[in-house]
Structures are given as structure tokens and as C-alpha cells.
Amino acid sequence: MGTLYIFCPFQTFWFMTIKRSHHQRVKIDDVAREAGVSTATVSRVINGTGTVSPTTQQRVHHAIRSLRFVAHGSARGLAGSKTNTIGIVMPALTTFFFAALIKGINESIEEQGYTLLMYSSNSPASMIGGKPLPLGDHNTDGLIVFTDFLDDYSIQYMFEQGLPIVMLHRTAPAGLDIPVVAFHNEKGAFEAVNHLIENGRRRIVFLKGPEGNEDSRQRELGYRRALASADLPVDENLIRRGKFATTPAKQAIETLLQEGAHFDAIFAGDDNAAVGALEACRDMDISVPGQIAIVGFNDDYMARHVSPALSTVSAPIYESGFKAGTTLLKLIAGQPVNNAIRLETKLVVRDSSRRNGHG
Amino acid sequence: MGTLYIFCPFQTFWFMTIKRSHHQRVKIDDVAREAGVSTATVSRVINGTGTVSPTTQQRVHHAIRSLRFVAHGSARGLAGSKTNTIGIVMPALTTFFFAALIKGINESIEEQGYTLLMYSSNSPASMIGGKPLPLGDHNTDGLIVFTDFLDDYSIQYMFEQGLPIVMLHRTAPAGLDIPVVAFHNEKGAFEAVNHLIENGRRRIVFLKGPEGNEDSRQRELGYRRALASADLPVDENLIRRGKFATTPAKQAIETLLQEGAHFDAIFAGDDNAAVGALEACRDMDISVPGQIAIVGFNDDYMARHVSPALSTVSAPIYESGFKAGTTLLKLIAGQPVNNAIRLETKLVVRDSSRRNGHG
DNA sequence: TTGTACAATGTAAGCGATTACTGAAACCGC
DNA sequence: GCGGTTTCAGTAATCGCTTACATTGTACAA
Numbered sequence: 001m002g003t004l005y006i007f008c009p010f011q012t013f014w015f016m017t018i019k020r021s022h023h024q025r026v027k028i029d030d031v032a033r034e035a036g037v038s039t040a041t042v043s044r045v046i047n048g049t050g051t052v053s054p055t056t057q058q059r060v061h062h063a064i065r066s067l068r069f070v071a072h073g074s075a076r077g078l079a080g081s082k083t084n085t086i087g088i089v090m091p092a093l094t095t096f097f098f099a100a101l102i103k104g105i106n107e108s109i110e111e112q113g114y115t116l117l118m119y120s121s122n123s124p125a126s127m128i129g130g131k132p133l134p135l136g137d138h139n140t141d142g143l144i145v146f147t148d149f150l151d152d153y154s155i156q157y158m159f160e161q162g163l164p165i166v167m168l169h170r171t172a173p174a175g176l177d178i179p180v181v182a183f184h185n186e187k188g189a190f191e192a193v194n195h196l197i198e199n200g201r202r203r204i205v206f207l208k209g210p211e212g213n214e215d216s217r218q219r220e221l222g223y224r225r226a227l228a229s230a231d232l233p234v235d236e237n238l239i240r241r242g243k244f245a246t247t248p249a250k251q252a253i254e255t256l257l258q259e260g261a262h263f264d265a266i267f268a269g270d271d272n273a274a275v276g277a278l279e280a281c282r283d284m285d286i287s288v289p290g291q292i293a294i295v296g297f298n299d300d301y302m303a304r305h306v307s308p309a310l311s312t313v314s315a316p317i318y319e320s321g322f323k324a325g326t327t328l329l330k331l332i333a334g335q336p337v338n339n340a341i342r343l344e345t346k347l348v349v350r351d352s353s354r355r356n357g358h359g
Numbered sequence: 360m361g362t363l364y365i366f367c368p369f370q371t372f373w374f375m376t377i378k379r380s381h382h383q384r385v386k387i388d389d390v391a392r393e394a395g396v397s398t399a400t401v402s403r404v405i406n407g408t409g410t411v412s413p414t415t416q417q418r419v420h421h422a423i424r425s426l427r428f429v430a431h432g433s434a435r436g437l438a439g440s441k442t443n444t445i446g447i448v449m450p451a452l453t454t455f456f457f458a459a460l461i462k463g464i465n466e467s468i469e470e471q472g473y474t475l476l477m478y479s480s481n482s483p484a485s486m487i488g489g490k491p492l493p494l495g496d497h498n499t500d501g502l503i504v505f506t507d508f509l510d511d512y513s514i515q516y517m518f519e520q521g522l523p524i525v526m527l528h529r530t531a532p533a534g535l536d537i538p539v540v541a542f543h544n545e546k547g548a549f550e551a552v553n554h555l556i557e558n559g560r561r562r563i564v565f566l567k568g569p570e571g572n573e574d575s576r577q578r579e580l581g582y583r584r585a586l587a588s589a590d591l592p593v594d595e596n597l598i599r600r601g602k603f604a605t606t607p608a609k610q611a612i613e614t615l616l617q618e619g620a621h622f623d624a625i626f627a628g629d630d631n632a633a634v635g636a637l638e639a640c641r642d643m644d645i646s647v648p649g650q651i652a653i654v655g656f657n658d659d660y661m662a663r664h665v666s667p668a669l670s671t672v673s674a675p676i677y678e679s680g681f682k683a684g685t686t687l688l689k690l691i692a693g694q695p696v697n698n699a700i701r702l703e704t705k706l707v708v709r710d711s712s713r714r715n716g717h718g
Numbered sequence: 719t720t721g722t723a724c725a726a727t728g729t730a731a732g733c734g735a736t737t738a739c740t741g742a743a744a745c746c747g748c
Numbered sequence: 749g750c751g752g753t754t755t756c757a758g759t760a761a762t763c764g765c766t767t768a769c770a771t772t773g774t775a776c777a778a
Contacts, residue, residue: 027734038758043736050737051755068516075734077433078763082736102461102477116477118465157427246664275664282666302661305605305634307641386764397728402766409767410725434764437733441766 026067034063046071086328088118088144088168104321105144142328144168164331168324170214179331181324181341185215188313188345189222192295193267195311195347197230199355201265201293205256207242207249207277209269216244216269219297223267238263242273249276257284264292265353271296271303274310278352293353297345308351315345385426394422405430445687447477447503447527463680464503501687503527523690527683529573538690540683540700544574547672547704548581551654552626554670554706556589558714560624560652564615566601566608566636568628575603575628578656582626597622601632608635616643623651624712630655630662633669637711652712656704667710674704 032039037056044050045060052060063069076082088105105116142164145155152173159165165178172178196204206223209216220239227234240256242249249268253276256263268274274296281288288294288308296303299314323341330337391398396415403409404419411419422428435441447464465475501523504514511532518524524537531537555563565582568575579598586593599615601608608627612635615622627633633655640647647653647667655662658673682700689696 028736029734039735040737040759041757044757047736050757053756056756072437072734074433074436075763076736078431078437078765079734079736081763118461118475118477279664302664305638305661305665307666387766388764398765399729399767400727403727406766409727412726415726431764434733435766437735438764438766440733 031063031069035059086142104318105325142332166328179339183315184342185218186222189219190226191347192313193226196265203263204265205238205263207268207273209244244270246276249273250280253277253280266294268296271298271300311350311353313345314348390422390428394418445501463677464684501691525687538698542674543701544577545581548578549585550706551672552585555624562622563624564597564622566627566632568603603629605635608632609639612636612639625653627655630657630659670709670712672704673707675702
């Protein structure tokens, strides 16, 4: 600001750009003129479409670099009907889960030159009645749906418009041929509960997730199957709602204890809930795993850092995001995809459910 | 699929959309025709620009709803030179910090109809030499910079192009009038270290963040000032790199212990590092806070859930994201903004640094 | 009654790329 | 040397909106 060294190309450049401000930016015509070719040729070089001689390519690349040309996204979007952007609709979570997921998606699409357009909200969106999604077939080339706050009708609408869609941790609306990426929840839960049973636990609490959550529903099925296959009865009173969150889970366990319920293990719907359960026990001076064993789900960051370290069903969160990204890209490219991708989980036994602590 | 009830408008509609597939979608002309007005009027109604009679507005809104019209983002972007999208450049973190931040940004811009275009990467980007950012003045109306992987030169370039920019947890390139949103790191660190000193600690380890990280640098200044103001010497040997991560921090503490270093407290650069320190102590059977007191920074989710519960400098992460969002929007709107927003932190004393545990 | 001001709407020129179409030159085997 | 390909590159239409400008209509003061 202020200083201007006439002979310094960079400073001169700054000066120029300041002068012409936000308009008159360098566009493809400028590049074409600079390289002595037509805009079509520049476009071909940029996109690698059509045939351009090596010499010309060199010239064009040189012009692009020296002018610092970057194509206008909207213009490309309009002309090419391609945005190189995919969208994700998801709940506004603030957990490790969320972060890992996004990272996975991002890295899966990054090298392909795609960008993630994120729409995050906790309020329902719908194409009928409510405000329509700001995402969809205009702004993005594809969509990852990872939320319960979007009704089947809207999904069906976009799907039938031809928008590539991948469901993430949620099943597709009935009858629609939309790929799903999810964990093998039922199996993972079965193994977790089975592990508890094998260690002598008989009365096992299950902490459900939020109302309508699919992961939770499937984990509950696994829980029931494990009990059934060990010929243990299901006590509906031991099934409570932990909402995949620490505080509600803690309260649920406290309530159970106050009610004088009898149980020797807790299978929490996820690790957040498990941590809540852990704290309830700690506050009540109940030994874990001595009196009560606890197993969570997900293998969140903090699972191994709480004390006692939390046994949990390790779920490939990052991979699920990554898989969703690559699947969507394949879909966009018109390649065949596997329609139901279920990722395996793995039981990780730590201190919170070890046998040795048990009486 | 298959069933088609002639008299049901929705089904008929599906049928139609399927037939005409991905092209011939409903565009503004269709709406104009349906409402019996010109496209200009439809555009005015959509954007709330210009004057349109209430009756006409009604008709247009009705047409929009019945045709399920959603404006083509790229077309609007091209024509209006407005994308209603802001970008963020950030490191590919997988922490609670990141998630809360994004949530804050998102919610701050959501009600204004903006969307977040996220570019996340761990590889350097630059306008000179390297691959240019896929974000910037073409694709977004503004940019939040939250990463060290973007050089000052690029930021200066975009800034002088007139792109609204807000720096998040990073200072602006010298001489540029770019707003900064950050924590009061120095002060927060000072208070944390001071707290340790007041509780009788004398030899305090500091675990730095990653190379070049600004938050870390500022926290180190606070650490040094606190020691100085208590007339305590700074032992450079007690300053180690914890990289804002659990494992490196754990190793750093283990190394210190193996070297026979003498210290009675650890001020960790962030909570991840603090957890690592905690584990190193636990593994070595060192009592916390009995022998060594630990204080972290951020007040991450797990801080209160580890054991002993972690004392930490609580930082308003979500608010910082939110503030960055609103500031950027103001900037875009041409409104005056506060150029240096420093958010206050708050020391939260939990078990890991309580006096009673100290000899 | 006429002129002025303003409200309401239409017309049409872009915005900056992509790409279908077309033409010119170079290369091929016979 | 000649029709037939191929390669390389240019022309110009097009994508779906926004908006400057033009136009019409109506109210109101002079």
C-alpha cells in the first residue's frame, strides 16, 4: 500500500489489479489472445478434451500461468453443465464422527478435482412445502445424503431428475436404486453383546440412539439376536434411550439405578453414550468392569482415553466417508457401482469389559 | 416404478420428469410463462429486487411452487456475479475442534442463504507455482482462511483482487487490512500457567503445537510471560513439541521422563496433547495431579471425560467459527467490520491440576 | 388538461465458459 | 498425384439467469 516500485513487476501487477478492481478479470479470451489461439483451444487444453498439438499446449499453459488465469466456476458450470462439486446433506453434529467422515469424503474426491459443497442443518428441508435444499442438481454433480432431515419424497424427486445420489448411514427410499454405504451394525452389535454374554453378563442394558435413527435400530436388532441366540430373555425395561450423547445416556443410567433395576452390563448405542454410562457409574461408585461392564460403538477418539478404557465396536468412519465419495464419483462417471456397501466393524476389547474385573 | 395412476398429479409428474430425463429441466422461462409474466419479473420476485406488485408476486410464487423451480446456481453465479457461497480453506483435521468450528460457520451463514464450500487438504496450495486453490473469487463470494498451507502471497493476491477474506486463527499477511478472528491465546496461556504457579508448581513443561502454528506461538508467549512475572526462569529444555496431538505429546513426556528431567507440571498446547501427557503419566505410574499437574487448552469434548478430568483453558471454538462467518458476510455486504476480533478464553480448573492433590 | 414522478413490467444484452460444427493442412497407400 | 483419413484449430451457438434500459400506466400537482 502506498509504495510502488516501477521496475518491480510484481508491484506493478498489484497496482494494475487494484486499479481495475473486481471487474475486468482475466478470462479465457485474454489467455487465448496471449497464446495466439482461439478460446476453444484454450478450453481444450484446460479440460484435456479434443486434440491439441504439444507446441500449442505449451503456449497455452504458459499464457495461463503468466496471466494467473483460473476458470470461472459458474461459467463452466453453465456451459459444461458440470460443477465439479458434490454436495452433502447432514445433521449439524459436533463430534469426532462427523469430522472423520468429512475428511474421508474430502480426500476421496479431492484428487479428482471435486470440491465438497456442504449443507449442514438441523432443521428439516424438503422439496415439498418446506424450503428446498440449496443443493441439488443445479449446484452439484452429485449428492451424499447423511441425515434424517430430508424426506424420502425429496430424495426420490432428485433421484428421478437424474441426480447421482449416495446414501450414507441411511437406507434409500423404498424401490429406488440408490447405493447405500453403511456399517454392518447388526453384526457389530451382535458381537459386542455376545462378548458380554461370554464373559458371564446376563442382564444387559441397551442405550438406543435418537428417535428414528437407523444405525441404532440395526444395533438393537443385533442386541436382540445375541440375547436370543444365548437363550436369554429380552427385558424391555433395560432398553433405554441414550440419544448417542453423553448427558442423556448418563441420565438414563442414573434413572435405571434409582429405579433399582438390576443389570450387570451396558451396551451403549455409541461411544458418547458409553462415556455417559461410564460417568454415571463413576458418580455412583459402581466399579467398571467389576460390577458393570460397558461396551460402546464407533471407537471414537476418546474411547481409548477415558478410564477405564472403553471396549467398543470399532467402526470405519473415515472409510465410510471415503467409500461414499468414490461411489458417488463412479455414479457420476456412469460406471457401475455396488449398490449396498456394508463395512465390517471390529470388536475392540479394552478395560471396560474385561473378564478379570468381573466377580 | 411401474405403477402409474393417471389421475394422480404427482405420479404423472414423476413420469414426465423421467421421460425428459436430465435435460429440459424447468427453468425461469417456464415459470414466467406459467405465471404470465416476463423472466425479469420472476427474477425480481426471487431476489427481492425491484418493485413487483403483490398480486404478481403471488402468481409467481405459485408458479414456482407448482413447477418446483429451483434456480440454476451456476447461471445465477454467472449472470449476477454472486454465488451465495463462501469458501473455507483449512487443514484436514479430524478433531472436535474442527467439527465445532464448521458448525459455527455454517450456522452463521445459513440463514442468509449462503452455503459453505469447503476445501480441505493437507498439501500446500498456492497461486504461484503450485496448483491454484479451487476456491477463490470465481466460485465464492468470500473466503475464510484457516490453514497454514496457503502462503501470504496467495492471500495478498486474492485480497487485492477484491475478494472478501477473513483469517481464522491466523494473522493476516503484513500490511493487509484483513480481519482476523482468533482466541486471546497469550492471555489464556498466561492465566493457565499462572494458576499452576499459584498452586506451587515451579518447573512447568510446555508442549508446543506443530511447527509454525500461530496459536502455539502465542500460547508460548503467555507461558513465558507468566514465568517471568513470577520471577521464575525459563528452562528451554522443558519446552517440547507435542504437535497438538496425543501420541507425539505422550512421547515427548516419556522422553523427558527418561532423560530424568525434573518437572512438577505440564502446560499442554492443546487438549489432545494434554491427554497424551496424562497417558504418559498414567503409564509411568505418576500421580496426576499429585506429582504432576496438567493443564490443557481448548476444552475439547473429552477434557471433562478423561480421568482425572482435565483442567484446561476453555476456548470458544464454535463462536470463533460463527464470528468468522458473520464478519465475512458483513465484508461481502460492504459493511464496516472490526478488524481484530479476539475472543476471550476462560480457565476451567478440574481435577488434573487441583491443589489438594499436591504435596 | 397537461406534465411529472413513480410504480410495474417487459426487452434484450450480457456473464464466461464449453462444444458442435466446420475447415484447412498433413499424411496415407496405391 | 489423388481420394480418404486424421489431426489440429477456429467460429459461433448455447447454457439459464440478472439487470440496464425502455416502456406503459396511473396518480397527482399545477
